Amino acid sequence: NARGILFSEEAQKATQFIELANRYDRPLIFMHNTTGYMVGSEYERGGMIKHGSMMINAVANSEVPHISLITAASYGAGNYGMCGRAFDPRFLFTWPSAKCAVMGSEQLADVVTSVASGAAASRGTPISESDLAAMRDFAVAQVEEQSTPLFLSGLLYDDGVIDPRDTRAVLALSLSAIHTAPVEGTDSFGVFRM
Known part of the structure; x- marks a missing residue:
């Protein structure tokens, strides 16, 4: 669940969480509200690029089913790290207030x-x-x-714009559909250079 800018610590935690979900065969739900990864020379010297890349690598190599829900913003590389459409989540839904674009x-x-x-x-x-x-x-x-939900939904970018009050029911139905087949993760993520 990203809320705003993704920093190194959050990217590392998300990477570890994705690895654990795969180890224990658990589907992942990504709730987007991110303007992207933190930029700036101070953060880049602190490993932001490396940690953001690790998170994107984990999402790209994860084999458990993914559900993405764009609740507010989903911009730039943060969209990729949070399993945007490019990473082919099993389901992707948006709220009416959501925005999604390459950048703001x-x-x-x-x-x-x-x-x-x-x-x-x-x-x-x-x-x-x-x-x-x-x-x-x-x-x-x-x-x-x-970048509005109706425009993106018209391009079949998502699986539907949902009322926020129906989120629990929609996610439950999605998880139910996912569990009609075996859920199997992976422990092959390549090499993460820490």
């Missing part, structure tokens, strides 16, 4: 305008502040529109 709209708009102004500078062509502002507004609007 403001962050993506900053990247787009930074790249555009850098490209214009390298070509030697001026770019006005109003053009950058329009580009930024367009990027924000597009990400906001395309």
Whole structure:
């Protein structure tokens, strides 16, 4: 259950939890509310990239069934670490208030305008502040529109948008469906360099 930014300690704990769930043949439920893994030179020197990679490795190699529920935010590499659609969970549901994208709209708009102004500078062509502002507004609007549950569900990204009050029943039905076949984990996760 991620709540906000994933730090090294949380990534390590999640990695160990995923390994244990596989050892004891237990399905995993991932509840997303994450803007991603913590960034910054201090955190990277502390092992954030290594620990985040270990968590993603554990999710990628886990063989027990996964259920993902996006309750709020699910952005960037945090989406992968929390078993987003790319990792093919058995079931993936979203709440109506959820958002899912490569990154948040403001962050993506900053990247787009930074790249555009850098490209214009390298070509030697001026770019006005109003053009950058329009580009930024367009990027924000597009990400906001395309990260909503209804848009994503329309693309068959999830298995349904559920009422938060029905979460317990939906998860129980999903676990019941999972247990109609044997649940078998693995202890082969490759080498984790601690």
